[in-house]
Amino acid sequence: MNEPSAELLVVDDDADVRGSLERGLRLSGFAVRSAEDGPGALRAVHERVPDAVVLDLGLPGMDGVAVVTALRAMDHDVPVCVLSARDTVDDRVVGLEAGADDYMVKPFALPELVARLRALLRRGARPAPAAEPALGEVITVGPLRIDLARRLTTVGERSVDLTKREYELLVVLARNAEVVLTRERLLELVWGYDFATDTNVVDVFAGYLRRKLEAGGTPRLVHTVRGVGFVLREGG
Amino acid sequence: MSGPGRRPRWSLSLRLRVALASGLATVVVVALVGILASVLLTREQTERLDRSLVPGSPAVLGSFASTRADLAVTLRAPDGTVRRVSGPELPLSPVGVPTSVDVGGVAYRIRTAPGPAPGVLVTVGATEDDTRARVAERQRLVTGLGIVAVLLAAGLGWVFAGRAVRPMRRLTEQAATLDRDPVDDPPVVRADGSRESEELADALTGMLARLHAEQERSTASLHAARDFAAAARHELRTPLTAMRTDLEVLAAHPDLPERDAVLADVLRAQGRVEATLTALGHLAAGDLPDTADAGDVGVADLLRLAAEDARRAHPTLEVAVDAPAGEVAESVRGSSEGLRMALANAVVNAVRHGRATTVRLGAHAGPDGGVVLTVDDDGTGLPAAEREAVLGRFVRGSTAGAPGSGLGLALVAQQAARHGGRVHLEDASGGGLRVSLALGPDRAG
Numbered sequence: 001m002n003e004p005s006a007e008l009l010v011v012d013d014d015a016d017v018r019g020s021l022e023r024g025l026r027l028s029g030f031a032v033r034s035a036e037d038g039p040g041a042l043r044a045v046h047e048r049v050p051d052a053v054v055l056d057l058g059l060p061g062m063d064g065v066a067v068v069t070a071l072r073a074m075d076h077d078v079p080v081c082v083l084s085a086r087d088t089v090d091d092r093v094v095g096l097e098a099g100a101d102d103y104m105v106k107p108f109a110l111p112e113l114v115a116r117l118r119a120l121l122r123r124g125a126r127p128a129p130a131a132e133p134a135l136g137e138v139i140t141v142g143p144l145r146i147d148l149a150r151r152l153t154t155v156g157e158r159s160v161d162l163t164k165r166e167y168e169l170l171v172v173l174a175r176n177a178e179v180v181l182t183r184e185r186l187l188e189l190v191w192g193y194d195f196a197t198d199t200n201v202v203d204v205f206a207g208y209l210r211r212k213l214e215a216g217g218t219p220r221l222v223h224t225v226r227g228v229g230f231v232l233r234e235g236g
Numbered sequence: 237m238s239g240p241g242r243r244p245r246w247s248l249s250l251r252l253r254v255a256l257a258s259g260l261a262t263v264v265v266v267a268l269v270g271i272l273a274s275v276l277l278t279r280e281q282t283e284r285l286d287r288s289l290v291p292g293s294p295a296v297l298g299s300f301a302s303t304r305a306d307l308a309v310t311l312r313a314p315d316g317t318v319r320r321v322s323g324p325e326l327p328l329s330p331v332g333v334p335t336s337v338d339v340g341g342v343a344y345r346i347r348t349a350p351g352p353a354p355g356v357l358v359t360v361g362a363t364e365d366d367t368r369a370r371v372a373e374r375q376r377l378v379t380g381l382g383i384v385a386v387l388l389a390a391g392l393g394w395v396f397a398g399r400a401v402r403p404m405r406r407l408t409e410q411a412a413t414l415d416r417d418p419v420d421d422p423p424v425v426r427a428d429g430s431r432e433s434e435e436l437a438d439a440l441t442g443m444l445a446r447l448h449a450e451q452e453r454s455t456a457s458l459h460a461a462r463d464f465a466a467a468a469r470h471e472l473r474t475p476l477t478a479m480r481t482d483l484e485v486l487a488a489h490p491d492l493p494e495r496d497a498v499l500a501d502v503l504r505a506q507g508r509v510e511a512t513l514t515a516l517g518h519l520a521a522g523d524l525p526d527t528a529d530a531g532d533v534g535v536a537d538l539l540r541l542a543a544e545d546a547r548r549a550h551p552t553l554e555v556a557v558d559a560p561a562g563e564v565a566e567s568v569r570g571s572s573e574g575l576r577m578a579l580a581n582a583v584v585n586a587v588r589h590g591r592a593t594t595v596r597l598g599a600h601a602g603p604d605g606g607v608v609l610t611v612d613d614d615g616t617g618l619p620a621a622e623r624e625a626v627l628g629r630f631v632r633g634s635t636a637g638a639p640g641s642g643l644g645l646a647l648v649a650q651q652a653a654r655h656g657g658r659v660h661l662e663d664a665s666g667g668g669l670r671v672s673l674a675l676g677p678d679r680a681g
Contacts, residue, residue: 016478016505024481025500027489058470084472086466107477110484 006121009030009050011041013059028114052079065098065223075101079120099163139174142234158216166206169205173232182229251397256391266382286334289347291359314355338598400518403433422448467567475508515643522650533572539597540577558598565680568607569656578651581644582611582671589636590615608676613668622663
């Protein structure tokens with residue numbers, strides 16, 4: 001209950017879901033506004049930037065992915081948790097790739113959503129502790145170079161464009177190069193989830209990192225350690 | 237080129253078969269010709285020999301001195317006693333008839349003729365060895381030529397058969413690569429060059445086209461089923477999400493002042509799940525081929541029952557039934573249950589999304605002689621651009637009111653299709669929407 005007055009924006013086209021979520025989140029201590037479509041959501045953000053957004057992916061017309069893309073393009077850094085009513089991986093992928101921070105599949109447990117939102121809000125304003133830069137600090141692992149002060153990532157000569165959450169995950173892995181980090185530890189370090197939660201969001205983001213880092217034919221840097229977690233190191 | 241199910245081939249190739257067949261045919265021809273030639277040759281040689289068995293002039297006979305060395309001559313007195321012999325003694329043979337005899341182990345051809353003096357008989361003979369040798373020599377020649385002819389025929393058969401089976405080979409190559417790269421168009425195989433191969437290629441192309449069409453159909457229905465399942469899951473998840481959130485709120489706040497409102501929301505969401513499941517069940521049943529359910533349905537009875545259903549389901553709704561207009565068939569062939577359900581869904585659509593307070597049920601004669609069932613409402617209507625789309629499954633109009641399953645009008649469309657007709661949405665005379673369910677003309681009974 002660190003920030004009891006945090007304001008959320010709930011976006012869902014279904015009146016029943018919107019009403020239930022509004023009430024449930026309000027009773028969990030948040031101030032809640034709502035919108036029923038994409039343009040409405042962007043208008044609401046324009047009026048007053050909320051502390052976090054709960055966003056349905058399957059909106060008619062302008063869908064959730066477009067809303068996330070638009071928010072990030074306008075340099076709004078608010079944490080976004082997307083809700084998907086489909087359980088195919090593709091939908092998760094597009095929502096998170098556009099810059100959302102986490103996703104939940106409908107129907108979900110309200111306490112779980114509340115816990116994740118609180119953790120994301122705690123993190124909201126400032127970057128993950130591991131990603132806080134010392135002056136002029138640069139992390140180098142093989143061809144990977146992260147300029148923390150300027151928030152620039154390059155692989156060899158190629159600069160890599162990362163979303164906030166991808167960047168934070170990469171910094172945590174790079175600071176702990178050669179050290180295997182469990183999914184739980186990564187959830188805690190990058191997302192602030194210091195509670196048990198059932199999600200594969202780490203795997204999804206690790207997948208994005210691989211795709212972006214390996215795009216130029218660079219050998220794999222982010223390795224999966226089966227049954228344990230992930231490690232950043234050069235070579236197998 | 238080995239794959240599962242490919243067994244070793246011991247059959248001869250078509251080409252080799254053709255070569256062997258032409259060789260064999262030549263063997264038969266050559267043998268017949270050879271035998272005939274041999275018979276004729278033997279006869280001709282024997283006749284020649286016979287012609288040579290002419291006793292020489294009496295003088296010569298008398299002297300015997302200049303008798304041809306290759307001729308044996310035996311002269312007999314009228315009493316049968318041998319007078320003179322040149323060469324081996326020849327037996328007596330019937331006068332004037334050439335005869336083959338065996339003289340001391342040598343085959344002779346002999347002929348007896350009257351001698352120079354009355355009563356004297358001269359028998360002239362010659363060995364058949366030369367004749368036989370000549371015949372045998374000719375036979376060898378014919379046999380040799382025959383063998384050459386057979387080999388030549390087989391070889392040419394091999395060469396020409398290679399050309400003849402080329403279309404088949406091409407056909408085989410095409411068939412082997414057909415499934416390598418999937419194509420959007422049905423594959424076409426060609427094997428020009430012989431009528432049989434062209435016919436086979438045409439037959440194959442036809443078969444492939446049928447298979448292709450079948451495959452397209454099943455792929456399309458598989459996609460449709462997958463999309464439908466995904467959409468159905470999506471539709472059920474939405475009210476379940478609201479329900480779960482509400483129930484968790486109730487669990488976390490036992491003394492919530494707005495408890496009744498939350499419970500009402502839970503019940504409404506539960507109703508949505510139920511309605512969606514019912515609609516899904518109806519859709520699945522409507523997709524089944526028609527069986528025993530098809531019978532005669534009285535049009536007036538159907539409208540009356542549908543009106544009763546509507547009044548029961550929507551107590552505040554005013555429901556009117558128009559008298560059938562014009563020449564409308566008294567009954568239709570079809571499913572009474574299905575048509576009632578379709579009309580009920582049209583009424584639900586009017587109430588829920590058109591916010592109608594009055595509906596009118598009616599029956600009209602269609603332009604093609606079929607029956608058209610109509611449901612008119614006084615609601616908000618539907619933009620013309622959406623009238624086709626809302627007949628699809630899980631599609632809601634932009635003016636949709638309370639949350640629905642998105643399946644109501646899809647069910648009406650399904651029943652129309654099931655009865656050989658279609659659904660048409662238009663403006664009602666009273667200002668709202670008219671749902672016309674046109675049944676196929678063959679359904680009027």
